[in-house]
Amino acid sequence: MRYETATESITEVVTDCVVLPVWKDGRLGDNAQTLDAALNGALSAVLASDDYIWESNDDRHLLHSPAGCVAGRVLLVGAGERDKCGPKEAAKFLSEALKAVLAGNMPHAHFVLADLAVNDIDINWLAARLAQEAETAAYRYVTTKEDKKREAVLESLSIPANSENLEAAMRRGEAIGQGVNRARQLGNLPANVCTPTYLANHARDLANDHKAIEVEVLDEARMKELGMGCFLSVTAGSIEEAYLIVLHYRGADEDTKPVCLVGKGVTFDTGGISIKPSPAMDEMKFDMCGSAAVLGVMSAIANLKMPVNVVGLVAASENMPSGGATKPGDIVTSLSGKTVEILNTDAEGRLLLCDALTYAERFEPSHVIDIATLTGAAIAAFGNEANVVMGNDQPLMDRLLQCGQDCLDRAWQLPLWSEYQKQLDSNFADIANIGGKHAGTITAGCFLSRFTEKFKWAHLDIAGSAWLSNGAAKGATGRPVALLTEFLSTLAETPA
Numbered sequence: 001m002r003y004e005t006a007t008e009s010i011t012e013v014v015t016d017c018v019v020l021p022v023w024k025d026g027r028l029g030d031n032a033q034t035l036d037a038a039l040n041g042a043l044s045a046v047l048a049s050d051d052y053i054w055e056s057n058d059d060r061h062l063l064h065s066p067a068g069c070v071a072g073r074v075l076l077v078g079a080g081e082r083d084k085c086g087p088k089e090a091a092k093f094l095s096e097a098l099k100a101v102l103a104g105n106m107p108h109a110h111f112v113l114a115d116l117a118v119n120d121i122d123i124n125w126l127a128a129r130l131a132q133e134a135e136t137a138a139y140r141y142v143t144t145k146e147d148k149k150r151e152a153v154l155e156s157l158s159i160p161a162n163s164e165n166l167e168a169a170m171r172r173g174e175a176i177g178q179g180v181n182r183a184r185q186l187g188n189l190p191a192n193v194c195t196p197t198y199l200a201n202h203a204r205d206l207a208n209d210h211k212a213i214e215v216e217v218l219d220e221a222r223m224k225e226l227g228m229g230c231f232l233s234v235t236a237g238s239i240e241e242a243y244l245i246v247l248h249y250r251g252a253d254e255d256t257k258p259v260c261l262v263g264k265g266v267t268f269d270t271g272g273i274s275i276k277p278s279p280a281m282d283e284m285k286f287d288m289c290g291s292a293a294v295l296g297v298m299s300a301i302a303n304l305k306m307p308v309n310v311v312g313l314v315a316a317s318e319n320m321p322s323g324g325a326t327k328p329g330d331i332v333t334s335l336s337g338k339t340v341e342i343l344n345t346d347a348e349g350r351l352l353l354c355d356a357l358t359y360a361e362r363f364e365p366s367h368v369i370d371i372a373t374l375t376g377a378a379i380a381a382f383g384n385e386a387n388v389v390m391g392n393d394q395p396l397m398d399r400l401l402q403c404g405q406d407c408l409d410r411a412w413q414l415p416l417w418s419e420y421q422k423q424l425d426s427n428f429a430d431i432a433n434i435g436g437k438h439a440g441t442i443t444a445g446c447f448l449s450r451f452t453e454k455f456k457w458a459h460l461d462i463a464g465s466a467w468l469s470n471g472a473a474k475g476a477t478g479r480p481v482a483l484l485t486e487f488l489s490t491l492a493e494t495p496a
């Protein structure tokens with residue numbers, strides 16, 4: 001897809017479709033009024049009719065071949081109340097308008113963005129968002145199914161050249177959107193395709209595509225030598241080889257400490273011997289969405305040549321029952337030396353992560369963020385809306401919360417109070433891998449906190465945000481690629 005700024009006036013711009021917001025009071029923005037005058041009031045005539053109330057993005061009107069401008073069509077889209085339009089509403093407008101453009105088979109569209117830059121919404125932010133939304137709106141999962149409707153495509157999007165940085169902003173949004181789509185695609189692939197080996201090869205492909213990315217893959221034999229007993233306990237029942245995949249992105253000078261991103265990559269979670277109930281178990285192919293996000297972020301920052309150093313760790317394994325599988329009550333020794341009593345083999349994500357987190361120490365990171373579809377309790381508490389954040393460094397968490405607000409990939413914090421830690425006491429090992437009945441998202445965070453004492457750390461539980469379960473929308477969301485990319489870009493500007 002091409003993203004361009006157009007220097008022509010709104011009446012002269014060559015495109016299939018000019019897209020304009022209409023506010024609920026039936027008013028157009030300033031640029032749209034210029035166009036309306038050139039079209040002899042053709043837009044006002046639509047607004048004067050009672051056909052629409054312009055309250056939601058579903059209120060749309062398409063004018064064909066309007067006389068007075070070069071564009072083939074003009075699309076009016078309801079934008080709701082002007083005073084209530086903030087970044088979230090503007091982003092929704094863009095995604096809904098893009099869907100209409102796609103559905104109308106208009107490969108070239110021109111968005112009059114300045115008319116949406118109300119209430120202090122920044123025009124550069126809008127430009128980036130337009131490109132991000134365009135990338136994600138155009139994504140279809142087609143790998144393992146026939147492409148039923150011939151897909152509509154977007155070929156180019158333009159916006160008026162009102163200011164200097166718009167093209168760079170659109171490139172940023174494009175890279176983020178592509179990173180989001182990479183995470184969605186990996187998440188959506190079935191578990192018989194997207195195995196730990198597939199993730200390792202995907203990481204190798206990324207390294208081949210980007211000079212600034214290097215990859216190193218630790219196999220089970222290597223992990224055994226290192227003493228990663230927790231990690232290996234998860235893969236014990238699987239015939240697929242497990243891997244700890246390490247990606248290095250070097251965009252800053254050598255002595256800048258890296259950020260480590262650690263992704264849970266359970267390519268299928270049956271629960272193991274503590275087997276899950278059958279309903280919706282297919283969704284456990286999404287249990288690698290944390291590592292998909294790591295790979296999506298690595299590609300986005302590499303495309304942007306972001307001046308940061310990042311180590312991505314992908315903890316890739318299946319969790320299967322078999323004669324060789326780990327049993328409830330088994331005790332294993334983690335890379336840190338702490339012993340863990342595995343009371344429930346379905347609490348496997350934390351077992352992969354604890355060894356990957358200890359492994360992260362060797363990179364002397366400035367910050368470590370793990371990303372994991374860790375607990376069903378996170379869905380019970382927040383549904384699909386929030387990434388849940390916990391950690392041991394409030395400034396780090398505050399920054400993640402702020403970045404989530406700014407890029408609309410929002411997070412909410414839960415407490416890691418010491419009172420919760422007691423739930424992990426074990427009679428037979430240093431620590432149990434599950435707590436009691438309650439506060440499951442927090443006790444999972446508590447477990448990880450035992451392995452993160454040597455660095456500033458945040459944990460993102462994305463069990464709710466990483467995928468949607470229902471109907472046509474079922475599929476991976478690509479969250480929190482946008483949040484993490486935003487975080488890294490603020491870090492490049494203002495180190496924490």
Ligand code: BES
Pocket residue numbers: 269271287344346347348349373374375376377379434435440463464
């Ligand atoms: N991958 C699951 C968490 C999950 C479950 C995410 C359902 C999304 C939907 C994780 O490995 C798991 O099974 N967690 C258990 C932990 C429990 C055994 C302490 C859970 O949440 O039930």
Ligand code: MN
Pocket residue numbers: 269271345346347348349
């Ligand atoms: Mn599980």
Ligand code: ZN
Pocket residue numbers: 266269287346348349373374
């Ligand atoms: Zn899991």
